[in-house]
Amino acid sequence: MAVQTMILPPIFVDNTEFNADPVRRVLSAILGGKPGFLGNDALQSTVNGGDYTVTVSPGVVALPSPSSGFPGVFLAESAASVSVAIAPPHSTQTRVDALVAYAVPPVGLGAGTWRLETRAGTPSGTPVAPTVPGSLLLDEITVPSAASSQLPTKTSRRLANGQHLLGGTVLSGSTRPTDARAGTVWADWANGNAWVWGDTRWYPVGVPRFASIAARNTAFDNPVEGSLAVTRDPYTLWCYTGSATGWQPVGDTVRAHHGLVASASVPPTTLTTLPANAFAAGHDGGIATLSGGTIRLNREGRWSIGIMVYSDANVSGLSQVRFDWTNGALYTPDITATATRGTGFSGAGTMHQLISWTGNVTAAQATAPMKVQATWFPLSGNPTLTYTAWVTLEYLGR
DSSP states (O other), X not given: OOOOOOSSOOTTOTTOOOOHHHHHHHHHHHTTTOOEESSTTTTOEEEEGGGTEEEEOOEEXXXXXXXXXXXXXXXXXXXXXXXXXXXXXXXXXXXXXXXXXXXXXXXXXXXTOEEEEEEOOOOBSSOOOOOOTTOEEXXXXXXXOGGGTOOOEEEEOTTOTTOEEOOOOEEEESSOOSOOOTTOEEEETTTXXXXXXXXXXXXXXXXXXXXXXXXXXXXXXXXXXXXXXXXXXTTEEEEEOOTTTOEEEOSTTOOEEEXXXXXXXXXXXXXXXXXXXXXXXXXXXXXXXXXXXXXXXXXXXXXXXXXXXXXXXXXXXXXXXXXXXXXXXSSSSEEEEEEEEOOXXXXXXXXXXXXXXXXXXXXXXXXXXXXXXXXXXXXXXXXXXXXXXXXXXEEEEO
C-alpha cells in the first residue's frame, strides 16, 4: 500500500496553519472562479451630480486577481455605504469615467487592501471610459462639460467583461422562497421542477411539468411572455402569450376538450339562448371561454363541435334548435335543426335534436361569439317548454 501525505492541510482543520492562497483558491473554485457580485444589491451606486460624488452600497464581491501570480478571485466585503469623489468636469468637453473596485496585490504599497475608485477618462468629443486591468467594473459615469451645465449620469456595467451575479446556492424544498439572491436555483423536491432567481422573480429552468392547469397557475404566479409549461391529462405544452391572451397550447399535437350543460325555459315563437357560465367539472380544456351562454373558441386551428338538445312535452308543434356563430367559420351564420313534436301518448313529445360541425377556424373567427338557442311553434295552446343542451368542443390542433 502506498500513501502520499499532501503538503497543504485541509482548510479550517484545527491545530493547523495554512496560507491565504489555498483558502482563496478553494473559495474561488466554489464560485466558479469568476469575478462578480454576490447578490444584485452588492456595490450598487448612486450618482450625486450636485456635489460630484457617487455613493456605493455595501455588499460582498469577488474581485479579479490583480496579478497572474495570485490565481483565483479575491472575496471582499464593504460593510457600509461609501462615498467616492468624481473629478470636476472639463470646461468644454465631455468625459467618461470608470467606477471600479480592485484588490491591491499582496506585495508592495497598500498590500492586503482593496479599493473603490472613479478612474477619470480623457475629455473628448467622442469620449470613452478608461480600461482598468484587474478590476471589477461597476459603472461608466458620463461627466458633461462645465459649459453644458449638465450633471453626471451613470451607465451600469456590472455584467460587462465576463462579470457575473454570483448566486452560488442551490435550494430544494416544498415551498419556493418569495425572493432570493440572483442566480439562486431552487428545486421542487416533489416534482423535480427547477427555478432560478433572475432580476425580481423566479424563472423556470427548462420546461416544468405540472399535474394540472391549476398547479401550473399556482407555480407561475407572475409569468413572463414566452414561458413554457407541460400539464397532464391530457399532456399539453403551453406557452404564456401575455396578459391579454394568457396561456395557449403549442403545436399540432395539442388536443383540448371542453364540455358544458345549458338549460332554459323557452316560450313559444321566442328564440332563446340556453345560458351557462362555466364548463362542467373536469371538462375545461383551458382554451375556450364561456359567459352567460356565449362561447368563444379563442384559438385558431381545427375544431370539432357537437351539440345535443333535449326537450320533453306532450304537445304538438314544431321544435327548432339553432347553433348561432355570426362571423364564425360557418358558411351561414347558423345551423338549424327542426323536428315535429307529437302528442296523444306518453313520450310523444320527447325530442333529441343533434348538431355537429368540424372544420378549420381562423384567428378572427375564433373570437366570434357562438350560442346554442331554441324555439318552438305550438299547434295549439301557449305552454313554455324546458330545453337542455349538452355541448362538446374539441380542439384538434393546427
